[in-house]
Amino acid sequence: MYLCFRNFMYSKKLIFFVFIFSLIISDKAKSQSFGFGCLGFVGGYGGYSYQAYDPKGLNSYVDNFNSYNKDSLSSPMGKFGQAKGYRVGINFFRANIKGFILTTKGFYQYLIEKKSATINSDGGSSTIIYELDLKNWGVGIDLGTTISGALSWKVIDAAVLFNTVTFTDTRNIPGPTTLVKRYNNENTILGYTFGTGFILAIVDQYISIEGVAGYTIFSIDRMKADDGSEMPLSENSSQPMRNFIASGGFNAVIQLNVGFPL
Secondary structure, eight states, rough: OHHHHHHHHHHHHHHHHHHHHHHHHHHHHHHSSOSSSOOOOEEEEEEEEEEEOOOOOHHHHHHHHHHHTTBBBBBOOOOOOEEEEEEEEEEEEEEEEEEEEEEEEEEEEEEEEEEEEEETTTTTTEEEEEEEEEEEEOOOOOEEEEESSSEEEEEEEEEEOOOOOOOOEEEEEEETTTEEEEEESSSSEEEEEEEEEEEEEEEEETTEEEEEEEEEEBBBBOOOTTSOOOOOOOOOOOOOOOSSSOOEEEOOOOOOEEEEOO
């Protein structure tokens, strides 16, 4: 409880710092020549996102499922570790200061990974679908520099993430009957992402394509169902799972930026 409260308070301070930092830079920008307008740029962006991660506990759960049902599976359940989805966000402030491009931003990201398997029995076939949904809000800063007229290098891209995870077990069994069980992380989990990338201007200062690659740090220890029960080590175990997601990993984003001068 103390750790969660401390992370929450730290997150509030970080967001406040980013906001104040943006205001300070905006105020200083009044005396700068940007070519962006008087104060800089504000704008939005959206694009495709990829996240690798190490779901140690979840993949152990999958292994147990495959082992227990091995004689009746048409094909084994696949392992998790690569989620894909989209990211949309706002550049609160983007300006060119003496050759360096400074941006403060916020975004929402939704990632999903889904696996399925079919169990054959005398009564018919059952389809089991495992789905992991990773949602996060992020706030961060990046700093880059111009390489040529159309190409810029994003030297550092850093953000703090607020993660929530849902795992859904859906079973379509003969009848027809559908059984659904959902597990969620108990509290919003704090994470971090660091990366670097490039920005290619399509319409100078107004429309650009951006690509970023980096590493995300986060972990999810335990998951709980709506009734408060913890996700077990396996379907036939009463022992609670730990290290549902042990660590993050490589991440990549490609997005379209649209800017408006202030």
